[in-house]
Amino acid sequence: MKSIVKSFITVLLAAAVVACGNESDPLASLKPATGARLRFYHAAPDAPGLALYLNNKAFSGVNTVPTTPDPLPAAVTYFSAFPVRNYAAVEPGTATLKINAAKMTTAEEAALWGANLTLEDGKYYSVFAAGNASAYEVISVEDNRTVADAGKAYVRVANLVVNSPAGGYEVAINGKVITTVSAYKSITNFIAIDPVAFNSAAQTITAKNGSVTLTSASADRIQPYAGRFYTIILRGVAGDTKTPPTISLPLDI
Numbered sequence: 001m002k003s004i005v006k007s008f009i010t011v012l013l014a015a016a017v018v019a020c021g022n023e024s025d026p027l028a029s030l031k032p033a034t035g036a037r038l039r040f041y042h043a044a045p046d047a048p049g050l051a052l053y054l055n056n057k058a059f060s061g062v063n064t065v066p067t068t069p070d071p072l073p074a075a076v077t078y079f080s081a082f083p084v085r086n087y088a089a090v091e092p093g094t095a096t097l098k099i100n101a102a103k104m105t106t107a108e109e110a111a112l113w114g115a116n117l118t119l120e121d122g123k124y125y126s127v128f129a130a131g132n133a134s135a136y137e138v139i140s141v142e143d144n145r146t147v148a149d150a151g152k153a154y155v156r157v158a159n160l161v162v163n164s165p166a167g168g169y170e171v172a173i174n175g176k177v178i179t180t181v182s183a184y185k186s187i188t189n190f191i192a193i194d195p196v197a198f199n200s201a202a203q204t205i206t207a208k209n210g211s212v213t214l215t216s217a218s219a220d221r222i223q224p225y226a227g228r229f230y231t232i233i234l235r236g237v238a239g240d241t242k243t244p245p246t247i248s249l250p251l252d253i
Contacts, residue, residue, distance in 0.1 A: 034092075034122070036122070038088050039081060039086075041080075041127070041158075041250065042078050042079065042082075043130050043233055044129045045243035046132045047078065047129065047132075047133075048101045049077045049102040051076075051099075052076065052082065053098040054095050059082075060082045075102035080250070081250040084250075092119050092120055092121040094117070095117045096117075097114050097115050098114040099111075099138070112136060113137075115127075124142065124143040126231070127139070139160075139187070143190075147227065152193060152226060153226055154191065157171050157178075157232045158233045160185065162236070163184070164183060164234075167210075168182035169234055171205065172207075173193065173205055173222060200223060202218070202222060202223050203221055217246075220247055220248055221249070230249065230252050232248075234248075
């Protein structure tokens with residue numbers, strides 16, 4: 001009986017090892033082997049919720065509870081990103097991105113704007129919807145996620161404030177200046193900063209231009225953990241009371 005139990009335990013342990021695969025990356029078996037990686041940010045202050053299409057195929061959204069035969073996808077709203085965390089794997093090559101006003105009723109979606117993207121296999125990209133109704137734009141950047149020091153956290157800043165003041169903004173975390181992001185549509189590279197211990201108090205982000213200082217709301221404060229990447233987005237319209245400039249911090253990637 002003991003030998004039978006011992007053999008059974010051995011089989012279970014072997015199965016567990018096979019199931020775990022690469023212990024340093026427990027999700028390795030779930031990651032696609034090929035493809036470009038893409039993440040979309042909605043930073044156009046007067047645009048509605050958006051529906052995204054790559055090469056005429058739906059890219060964004062999760063179907064809601066199907067109350068009709070044609071369930072509606074969840075829109076990507078202002079101040080949000082898709083996917084919410086990490087990147088989506090997409091076919092590499094030249095891709096046509098269409099940005100529509102998301103369908104909230106049975107009415108057809110309204111086409112707003114779009115762009116052509118060049119996506120290389122194995123590379124990471126961020127695409128930002130920016131501007132306002134007078135001039136919507138798509139800004140695409142390749143994300144250099146090379147880690148020079150695994151003990152650091154990495155932060156970049158995107159200035160997507162329409163009518164951004166001359167000189168851009170000096171950006172600080174907990175009062176320590178990390179970079180100056182200049183004119184509208186400027187996006188810095190990832191910058192190494194000192195990390196915090198897990199579950200530490202969230203840190204305040206400020207962006208200053210002359211006498212004007214933007215301060216992150218409690219929901220958009222940062223906990224920079226080692227080995228993670230964060231994108232601080234300055235967005236809104238300078239001088240506008242309806243959509244004033246604000247600081248947004250989508251989830252880390």
